[in-house]
Amino acid sequence: MQTELGRFPAEVERPEPLKFAWPIVLFPELFSTPRHLAVLHGYFATLGWEVYAPDLRTAAGSGTTPALAALRFADLVALAWEAVDALGRDTVVLGHGIGGLLALKLAERPGVRAAAALAPLIPGVTTRLVTGVRNRLALWRGRPLAPPTGRTLFEFVADAEPFLRERLIGSFIPDSGAAALEIARGEVTFAATAAPRLIVAGDSDVFAPADRCAAFAQSLNARLFTLAGRGHWIVSGRAIERAVHEIQRFLVRSLGGDLLLLYPDEWKEDAEDA
Numbered sequence: 001m002q003t004e005l006g007r008f009p010a011e012v013e014r015p016e017p018l019k020f021a022w023p024i025v026l027f028p029e030l031f032s033t034p035r036h037l038a039v040l041h042g043y044f045a046t047l048g049w050e051v052y053a054p055d056l057r058t059a060a061g062s063g064t065t066p067a068l069a070a071l072r073f074a075d076l077v078a079l080a081w082e083a084v085d086a087l088g089r090d091t092v093v094l095g096h097g098i099g100g101l102l103a104l105k106l107a108e109r110p111g112v113r114a115a116a117a118l119a120p121l122i123p124g125v126t127t128r129l130v131t132g133v134r135n136r137l138a139l140w141r142g143r144p145l146a147p148p149t150g151r152t153l154f155e156f157v158a159d160a161e162p163f164l165r166e167r168l169i170g171s172f173i174p175d176s177g178a179a180a181l182e183i184a185r186g187e188v189t190f191a192a193t194a195a196p197r198l199i200v201a202g203d204s205d206v207f208a209p210a211d212r213c214a215a216f217a218q219s220l221n222a223r224l225f226t227l228a229g230r231g232h233w234i235v236s237g238r239a240i241e242r243a244v245h246e247i248q249r250f251l252v253r254s255l256g257g258d259l260l261l262l263y264p265d266e267w268k269e270d271a272e273d274a
Contacts, residue, residue: 008059023051025052027094035171115196127206198225
């Protein structure tokens with residue numbers, strides 16, 4: 001279902017019954033849109049979460065917001081916070097790739113109860129998403145980065161369901177080169193004090209190498225859960241059930257009984273399951 005978070009169009013799911021006191025807000029990876037998170041969105045909704053996925057790119061080039069190619073990471077954080085703040089409630093934030101990095105950054109804001117990042121881009125790690133002749137030319141010309149192709153594209157979506165890959169690939173869109181370059185150069189920083197943070201990553205992810213991901217999690221004092229044999233696209237496919245389970249367990253353990261809109265016996269049962 002479509003709604004709006006302030007000036008941002010957003011996908012929303014409000015389950016019946018609603019089990020959790022605070023909503024989840026989702027942010028997608030580079031080149032992807034909220035619709036690419038539909039499977040993840042649906043998983044959390046079936047668990048009883050109210051889930052929103054705003055499209056931040058619609059603000060690019062409007063008002064004081066830079067054009068898409070020039071959006072820096074700080075601009076994306078400001079847009080993401082504007083969307084979260086429009087709810088007017090405490091929230092849990094989740095994201096994939098660069099969206100995961102946004103979620104980890106938003107954990108520093110008041111009212112964000114917890115954050116989880118799935119396969120986040122790692123500050124200081126240069127990936128093929130921003131290298132290559134075509135990308136360097138786009139950056140030099142101040143144009144958006146084009147979605148990956150060839151081997152890079154295969155590794156990007158390898159963990160998605162085979163029958164969905166063609167649809168995923170066909171709906172990728174250009175994205176901000178400025179923010180991606182900032183991250184690759186290690187120019188994005190994080191505060192040590194924040195709401196509870198979790199990173200879920202595949203141990204075969206070439207865009208977020210396991211050793212660098214572990215070091216990044218340690219620097220944030222964040223919990224890390226590694227999915228064996230999985231790559232970057234862990235927001236659907238065979239990895240998603242385990243990823244959602246770990247996030248759900250992390251949220252219940254970190255946020256406690258205040259999270260749940262359940263009777264005491266139901267709370268005890270859910271906590272034991274987590």
